[in-house]
Amino acid sequence: MIFVSIFLLALTTLGAEHAPIPPKQNWSFASPTGTFDRAALQRGFQVYKQVCSACHGIKYISFRHLAALGLTEAEIKVLASQYQIKDGPNDAGDMFERPGRPSDYFPNPYANNKQARAANNGSLPPDLSLVIKAREHAANYLYALLTGFKENPNFKLSPGQYYNEYFPGHAISMAPPLSEGLVTYNDGTNATVDQMAHDVTTFLAWASEPEMEQRKRLGLKVILYLLVMTGLFYATMRRIWKGVRK
Amino acid sequence: MKILEWIDHRLPVVTFFRKELKDYPTPKNLNYMWNFGSLSGITLLIMILSGVFLAMNYVPHVDMAFDSVERIMREVNGGWLIRYIHMNGASMFFIVVYLHMLRGLYYGSYKNPRELLWILGVVILLLMMATAFMGYVLPWGQMSFWGATVITNLFSAFPGGESIVQWLWGGFSVDNPTLNRFFALHYLLPFIIIGVVMLHMVSLHRFGSNNPTGLDAKKKDKIPFHPFYTIKDLFGLGVYLCIYAFIVFFMPNFFGEPDNYIQANPLVTPPHIVPEWYFLPFYAILRSIPSKLGGVLAMFGAVFTLMVLPWLDRHPVRSARYRPIFSKLFWVLVINIITLGWIGAKPPEGAYLWIGRAATAYYFIHFWVFCPLLDRFEKAKGVPEEIV
Amino acid sequence: MDESTDKNPIEDPKRRDFLKLTATSVGVVGVCAAAWPFINSMNPAADVMAVASIEVDISKLEPGQSLTTMWRGKPVFIRRRTLEEIKAAQDTPLSTLPDKQTDHDRFGKNPEWLVVIGICTHLGCVPTERKNMAPAEGGWLCACHGSRYDTSGRIIEGPAPRNLDIPNYEFLNNNTVLKIG
Numbered sequence: 001m002i003f004v005s006i007f008l009l010a011l012t013t014l015g016a017e018h019a020p021i022p023p024k025q026n027w028s029f030a031s032p033t034g035t036f037d038r039a040a041l042q043r044g045f046q047v048y049k050q051v052c053s054a055c056h057g058i059k060y061i062s063f064r065h066l067a068a069l070g071l072t073e074a075e076i077k078v079l080a081s082q083y084q085i086k087d088g089p090n091d092a093g094d095m096f097e098r099p100g101r102p103s104d105y106f107p108n109p110y111a112n113n114k115q116a117r118a119a120n121n122g123s124l125p126p127d128l129s130l131v132i133k134a135r136e137h138a139a140n141y142l143y144a145l146l147t148g149f150k151e152n153p154n155f156k157l158s159p160g161q162y163y164n165e166y167f168p169g170h171a172i173s174m175a176p177p178l179s180e181g182l183v184t185y186n187d188g189t190n191a192t193v194d195q196m197a198h199d200v201t202t203f204l205a206w207a208s209e210p211e212m213e214q215r216k217r218l219g220l221k222v223i224l225y226l227l228v229m230t231g232l233f234y235a236t237m238r239r240i241w242k243g244v245r246k
Numbered sequence: 247m248k249i250l251e252w253i254d255h256r257l258p259v260v261t262f263f264r265k266e267l268k269d270y271p272t273p274k275n276l277n278y279m280w281n282f283g284s285l286s287g288i289t290l291l292i293m294i295l296s297g298v299f300l301a302m303n304y305v306p307h308v309d310m311a312f313d314s315v316e317r318i319m320r321e322v323n324g325g326w327l328i329r330y331i332h333m334n335g336a337s338m339f340f341i342v343v344y345l346h347m348l349r350g351l352y353y354g355s356y357k358n359p360r361e362l363l364w365i366l367g368v369v370i371l372l373l374m375m376a377t378a379f380m381g382y383v384l385p386w387g388q389m390s391f392w393g394a395t396v397i398t399n400l401f402s403a404f405p406g407g408e409s410i411v412q413w414l415w416g417g418f419s420v421d422n423p424t425l426n427r428f429f430a431l432h433y434l435l436p437f438i439i440i441g442v443v444m445l446h447m448v449s450l451h452r453f454g455s456n457n458p459t460g461l462d463a464k465k466k467d468k469i470p471f472h473p474f475y476t477i478k479d480l481f482g483l484g485v486y487l488c489i490y491a492f493i494v495f496f497m498p499n500f501f502g503e504p505d506n507y508i509q510a511n512p513l514v515t516p517p518h519i520v521p522e523w524y525f526l527p528f529y530a531i532l533r534s535i536p537s538k539l540g541g542v543l544a545m546f547g548a549v550f551t552l553m554v555l556p557w558l559d560r561h562p563v564r565s566a567r568y569r570p571i572f573s574k575l576f577w578v579l580v581i582n583i584i585t586l587g588w589i590g591a592k593p594p595e596g597a598y599l600w601i602g603r604a605a606t607a608y609y610f611i612h613f614w615v616f617c618p619l620l621d622r623f624e625k626a627k628g629v630p631e632e633i634v
Numbered sequence: 635m636d637e638s639t640d641k642n643p644i645e646d647p648k649r650r651d652f653l654k655l656t657a658t659s660v661g662v663v664g665v666c667a668a669a670w671p672f673i674n675s676m677n678p679a680a681d682v683m684a685v686a687s688i689e690v691d692i693s694k695l696e697p698g699q700s701l702t703t704m705w706r707g708k709p710v711f712i713r714r715r716t717l718e719e720i721k722a723a724q725d726t727p728l729s730t731l732p733d734k735q736t737d738h739d740r741f742g743k744n745p746e747w748l749v750v751i752g753i754c755t756h757l758g759c760v761p762t763e764r765k766n767m768a769p770a771e772g773g774w775l776c777a778c779h780g781s782r783y784d785t786s787g788r789i790i791e792g793p794a795p796r797n798l799d800i801p802n803y804e805f806l807n808n809n810t811v812l813k814i815g
Contacts, residue, residue: 032496060316064684103684126508129316133499134507168517208507211319211326218327219495226491229664230484232657237477239653244274244469245634299672303679321681324671480661 019168022137022144025198029205030139033220035213036206041069043185044203047196050183052128055120055174057108060129061207064102068210069203076102083107121160123173132201132208139205141166146197149176266451271468272475273457275633279353280455281482282346287443288483289339294436296332304384306429308422311386312509330498336378337501338490340524343371347552352576354564355456361556363449368553370442375525377435380428382522383420387506392519394420394428400532403539419512459633460564467633518593526590527583533594534606544606551613559617563626571624572617579612687815689806692747700763702752705814709752709760710801711774712812715785718769720745723786730790733797737786740800747805749812750787750798754778761798774798 028037045066048058063080071079080100085107088095100107108127110116117124135141148165155163157171164172178193185191206212254260303322305314318325347367350356356364383394398420402411416423457463493500501523505516521529528545535541551558559572566573582605589602678686690703692712700713715723723737724745741748754761754776761774761783773790774783781792788797803814 060313060320062681062684064680065320101689103681130507134504136504138504215326215495215498219491222491222495223488225664225667226484226488229657229660230481230488232653232660233477233481233484236653236657237481240473240477244474295672299675302676317679317681321679323674323677323679325675325679327671328675 019166019170022140022166025140025143027139027202027205029202029212032216034216037202038070039187040199040202041206043187043189044199044201045069046186047183047200048203051177052200053109055109055125057127058106058129058207059108059127060105062103062105063100065210068206080104121173125174128204128207130208132205139201142201142204143197146178146201147193268470268472270451270471271465272455272471273463273633274467274469275457275459276455276475277458278482279345279349281479282342282349284479285342285482285486286339286346289335289342290436290439290443293332293335293339296328296335297436299328300332301433306384306426308386308425311384311425315385330494334490334493334498334501336381337522337524339374343374347371348580352566353456353458354460354566356556357559357564358556359453360456363446364556365553366442366446366449368549370439370446372549373435373439373442377432377439378522378524380432383425383428384432385506386425386510388508388510388516389503389506389519391420391510391512392515393521394424396519400542403542456564457633458565458567459630460567461630461633463633520591523587527586530586530590530602531606531609534599534602548609551610555613558613559621561621561624563629568626568629569624570627572620575612575616582608582612687813690812690814691810692812693810697746705801710814711748711750711752713748715746715748716769719772719785722770722772723784726784732789733795735788735797740786740797744805747812748787749803749814750800752798754781754794755789755796755798756781756792756794
């Protein structure tokens with residue numbers, strides 16, 4: 001009787017004040033041997049740079065990190081120099097701006113959180129460096145969110161809010177950021193909303209876990225080694241214990 | 247070797263290890279449930295090693311803590327590995343310690359003459375809980391901050407509580423002084439744990455290990471610890487490391503909360519504050535009592551109950567193998583504790599609240615009512631003459 | 635324990651020892667491999683290595699002007715030397731120098747530019763530039779114990795044992811950018 005009631009209870013947790021569980025997508029990096037699709041990473045970075053970076057920072061990523069996307073040292077140098085980085089004080093005692101270097105980190109679009117809120121109706125656009133790890137359902141959630149802006153089915157929204165199928169509470173302060181053809185991909189891929197959402201999610205998954213590929217490669221070696229070691233210990237144990245009557 | 251003899255004559259370390267580790271007579275019938283002691287000890291060392299190396303880069307200041315952890319993950323060579331080893335090591339530590347304790351519960355390892363051994367174990371558990379609690383605050387994520395706020399606020403339940411809490415915080419809320427002192431204490435406590443573990447081992451060697459039959463093992467039924475149990479412990483370690491490594495390399499955030507990857511914000515409370523899984527049963531007990539003080543007393547009472555168990559269960563037969571009622575009640579208790587854990591993660595309302603209350607009541611009933619009753623009324627069955 | 639040989643090959647001590655030896659070696663290899671990430675974590679991290687070399691804009695320096703920049707936590711003096719300073723450095727007889735290095739040895743590739751680490755080789759203070767002096771008297775003076783360095787950064791008097799150290803550097807973009815490290 002207890003188990004039946006527990007089971008029934010579990011059912012009631014579905015569709016509570018949480019948003020629906022986002023559908024599973026195919027991610028190149030999801031499986032234990034999965035890796036990041038380089039082309040998607042580069043396209044995703046393009047989406048981030050041209051669309052998201054207007055409001056969202058990515059403060060733990062340095063320009064030099066982009067080598068993992070396949071950018072050359074020269075390309076990174078050029079990219080960095082296109083950004084203005086706050087530095088100083090100079091000899092006159094003033095803060096100034098200078099072109100970025102590969103060792104710099106992506107600058108924040110706003111000077112501080114208060115400025116960010118003022119420019120966004122009181123809402124703070126979160127930094128995206130960890131967004132994939134910081135959300136239940138990770139990449140599936142982000143993809144669902146970006147493609148989840150729907151017509152408002154008579155849902156109560158305040159001014160400056162939009163209806164999103166997958167955002168907890170359904171009222172999100174971000175306007176739908178993606179639209180068909182918004183970005184012209186450098187590699188010529190057709191920039192549908194789904195494509196851009198997929199690519200920028202891949203890029204942000206990398207940003208959240210840049211060590212993932214190395215982690216999985218090393219993990220395979222470590223576990224193989226451990227299996228061999230455990231096997232040897234097992235065999236040794238059987239030899240040593242042979243004949244001991246329990 | 248001559249040098250070893252020279253040292254041993256003046257400081258008998260070689261003699262000590264030969265007696266207590268190599269020749270140490272151990273019952274020959276121990277099963278794999280006896281592996282968890284050494285696994286706990288090794289995990290403690292892994293935690294200290296990984297912790298010290300994390301401390302080389304971690305900054306215990308509210309403005310830099312979260313950033314410093316991300317720096318470890320992204321910039322320090324192998325930093326992500328050391329961090330994931332430490333983070334998941336905490337979960338592994340509680341898994342092995344809980345299994346170690348369950349072994350004790352099932353086979354009556356807490357009974358005379360091992361009562362103090364058991365109590366020392368509970369002390370180690372308490373120190374581990376304090377260490378883990380403070381450690382989780384250090385990354386200064388949302389759960390770090392709000393978990394710290396909720397749990398430190400508990401102490402206001404006691405008379406004079408407000409000043410106790412202010413003293414704990416070093417201020418008027420969880421803030422920089424709190425973080426800094428938690429770091430200092432988190433670094434300190436594991437070394438105190440080492441000390442208590444040594445007492446635990448000395449106490450163990452006084453009467454030697456229990457065994458699955460619960461009978462006192464005779465000399466003829468014992469074998470030297472080395473090589474028999476050194477190799478068995480090494481094999482167990484291998485299996486353990488396979489599981490640990492799989493978690494670290496392929497599912498490193500399985501035990502964690504996504505909210506802790508958001509920097510602490512004193513103005514925004516997460517919709518669901520959940521402690522780490524190993525605290526969930528205690529959290530459920532805490533929230534099942536409507537009174538604040540009652541909840542705190544019940545939570546600590548749950549641990550205190552364990553401490554006095556040798557006096558609650560005084561049945562002459564140690565091992566549950568030969569106790570037909572107790573052995574079934576043991577499994578009911580296990581399910582009960584799992585249920586408490588499940589409840590701990592749910593919002594304390596509706597049916598969840600009532601199940602939690604029932605489970606809490608059952609926990610105490612098991613120890614305070616059933617155990618003493620079984621003392622008197624349970625007949626043992628099938629107790630063998632010898633351990634083999 | 636009975637080590638006597640049995641007919642059963644499984645009991646054979648020699649086979650048991652081989653297995654034990656293999657298991658032990660594999661275990662030891664594992665421990666060493668496991669130790670490496672910890673030891674390596676103490677090596678300079680990626681963000682430290684990223685600023686291990688810096689690029690300095692030297693396009694605005696006129697002959698006779700210096701600038702000081704920080705590199706790897708140390709001050710680096712960059713000076714665009716005048717012809718007189720260079721000549722004075724090149725003409726100094728080696729016999730007068732405690733640490734015999736010609737100016738050519740030090741800055742032969744591009745004598746107009748002096749690049750030295752601004753740390754006195756005695757006990758580590760930062761020397762100050764001797765300004766407004768005749769070219770032959772130019773250079774640096776360390777206030778701590780009186781070591782004096784010439785227009786090539788070489789020790790000429792005082793307790794310092796070595797000339798001012800020279801970092802690895804190269805010129806980029808037509809001598810407008812100096813890359814140090």
